[in-house]
Amino acid sequence: MELGLTLVGDATDTTPAEASAAFLELCRTAEQSGLQTLWFTEHHHNPTRMSSTIPVLMAAAGAQTSLNLGAATLLPGLHDTTRMAESMGTLESLYPGRLLWGFGKGGRSEILYTHLEHITPENAREEMMRNLRSLLALRGSEEVMPPLSHDTPWFVATRDTAAVQLAAENGLGVMFGHKWPLEELVGIVSTYRSAHPEGRAPAIMLSRYFLCDSDGEQVQRRMTEEVGKRREHMRRRGRSLGEASGEGIRFRESLVGTPQECRERMAYFRAMGVTHLSLRPVSTCHEDTAASLVMLAQR
Template identity: 35%
Template sequence: MSTSPALSVLDLVPVRTSQTSAQAVAASLALAARADALGFRRYWFAEHHNMPAVASTTPPVLSAAAAARTSRIRIGSGGVMLPNHSPLVVAEQFAALEALAPGRIDLGIGRAPGSDPVITQLLRMSGTTSDVERFPEHVRDITRLVGAEGATVQFTSGGTYDVHATPAATGAPEVWLLGSSDYSAQLAASLGLPYVFANHFSGEGLQRALELYRSQYQPSPQHPEPRTFLTANAIAAPTAAEAEERALPQLRSMARLRTNKPMQPLETVEQAQAERLDGMAQTIVDGMRAKWFVGTGDEVATALRAFAQRWGVDEVMISPIAGSYEGEPMDAAPGRVQTLELLAAALGRD
């Protein structure tokens, strides 16, 4: 039996200096097609808003485009930030995706805003659907709405009303709960849903979240056993030196975010190398780098294999965050493609 975990991809659709949104999306769709050809298990798009370096604002739209360009890999969201949207709209979007690519759609759901407070307020101008305290109720609504049986609305005055996300469903997207806190782990356990810990954010709290999820899990008809995998930031290159260079743009972008500096498109490698960081930013970069998987294909594969074994998961979803050099094409992401190819080759040798 292979000792390597299955690999999946989390994509934020990064945008670099002088790159248009159209070019960034084209690069990500090409990456999705390559992941499909390489045998990756799933490909998820994140939801973030009003960020110059991130174009993944609408996971359902990007998922539809990726589904049309792939044939085997599972496609979905990592995740839809549910308080930003009506549960019925989310259910309808992913029921439509399931009809488009039957048996290949994942609906990952989270409760974080995915942006700053101003944008969050604009996104959540939809009344009670934006009530974060009702998040568990809305997750339950979606799981019912996307199924063939649909959901039933009970009126306070008496009577019921049947609601279906799509009129004649023959299948349903698989619902996953995402998070980086005890809350999300416990909610997923109580609902009997698969759970993903967002380890690529910071990695803090991983052990406790997994312990809570596994120990408190309540079996459901669809998922009699707890099911989980982890995310990780990863860059693989032919040499360790190149991998470290390609890590610089994303590391510096995260340092800007965490020191409250104005956000901007991702730098090229050359731009990132040209400017020294101040002490606080460098400390942040060093702390993040220690938790990332960066190196040659064999080095990163070995580290991912050990990571999966340590936490008892059979799948790792990598966020391939390799930056670009100035001469590389705008509508492609050679460093990210290279990461997937090298890891698929290294882990496939088991």
Template identity: 30%
Template sequence: MNSPSAKKFHGIPLSVLDLAPITEGSNASESFKNSVELAQHVEQWGFNRYWLAEHHNMPGIASSATSVIIGHIAGATKTIRVGAGGIMLPNHATLVIAEQFGTLESLYPGRIDLGLGRAPGSDQATAFALRRTLNRGAEEFPQQLEELQNYFSENPIGRVQAYPGRGLDIPIWLLGSSDFSARLAAQKGLPFSFASHFAPQYTLPALRLYRDNFEPSDALEKPYAMVGVNVIVADTEDRAQWLATSQQQQFLSLIRNTPSQLKPPIDDIEKVWSPFERASVEQTLDSESTIVGSPATVKQKLEEFIDKTKADEVIVNSQIFYQKDRLRSYEILAGMMN
């Protein structure tokens, strides 16, 4: 479950969720260069895994071809686990995902994770463009999961088999922001990753549901929950709060249905949003699962978050405009690990 060089914070591993942000005035090529630089640094600093997420039709996120960028990151690193957080399975033919991740595992043995979600990773129009039909949706996710597990088994059932893919030990995670995947992960005996970083109000109920109903499997003997959290840490409180306005603007653009590239920090966020918009953003980026501040502040709040969720691992998202500040944020976090 852990990479060879993983260190611990408050007794658990820390990992990285990279949304491959495209900053205002930049492009995908620069985003990928920044991701490689970040991955190489966090590997040296002792983070456990490096995940990328599938999003589509989002001008500020470059990881739409998720398996391609996973291969790029894995090829630029040596020991850190690299994977999907996640692949939105209803968007794809299950065989294609089995072949893609079978290929990745064959190229980088023992380092690839496959996290699966059931949302489209965008809007319905984009989902139709991806699938050419909306007949297959989230309700078929359990069936798709079974198909995928069959493709990876030593003795798959059926005439169609995944090469590469068959017989490979690729950890499958279920991702969730509600109770559906918590129940399914418990039923299937799989590790579970909850998106507390954008669905904080459902975190504790989903984790409780997963743990209370977990059934041991060949993949996992006891429940293993990784929880997502937004962290922006800087050398001073003021700089951290200033850097955090980029993420606030990003969620504001989503509320307004005008997604954009990641904007630079601003001095007065109050001039940008209405009271209703502020309340909506703060409901998503609440103070427990979005931790912003100086090293002392972040250390205390992150410890409280871990104590409250009883997480087995924490995966950190840091939407920071300036690459040097993004690197510094993870460097400070690394300094908190043993």
């Protein structure tokens, strides 16, 4: 199981310049802690996030580390397919063998506040799937320069049956979000096997909340405080985290706890068939995440 770190470009309590510097420092800490992959998220219309241009962030991080670089996720329904393919191909040529591509429909902010008038909450998934099919058709094509490699792993972030089937039919992996209940993963794997031409199980990228501390009770209090802080930050800017954020957090399914508890859950995820596990920081403070990584690596 490959271990990675999810980078959301958080700028909740800092300036954009300071957040960018801390972002690159966290990339270096991840490498020093023995992680193998940096995963980058795409966010729009979100006052707490700086990760709207994944290719730019991936290029910057790639120059700072030797780690693999993953997108978790790109949002093809919101972009021109050719331009997205060209950005992907350029990164593959800059960092051969180090890229992993994940695709999704986008979250609440991306869909509700988009300036694309044809995108609605009802059709966002179908638009994603339509453009993903176009991207698949461009792999290896000379229409894109540099061309997209057939060897780069692709994943689809979804719990939708049709999207899981699309992934299976094309041999793509699946991504499972940091707040999605693990009980649903079993059904997704079953759907995938049924649709795969050879009945194979998927490569699975699993994202889980991450905060590590030697005091188990303290770490859970810190997680609750961090969610409340971000909720208030969004409220002051006229945004909402939605019903699912905060109250529905499942501590037992996250990597939130003591080093020993985190290791035990990591072993459980591996036994479930997870091939790529990504730690999604709970804290908006990069120093907190760096300290958690160091503690996990030392123990």
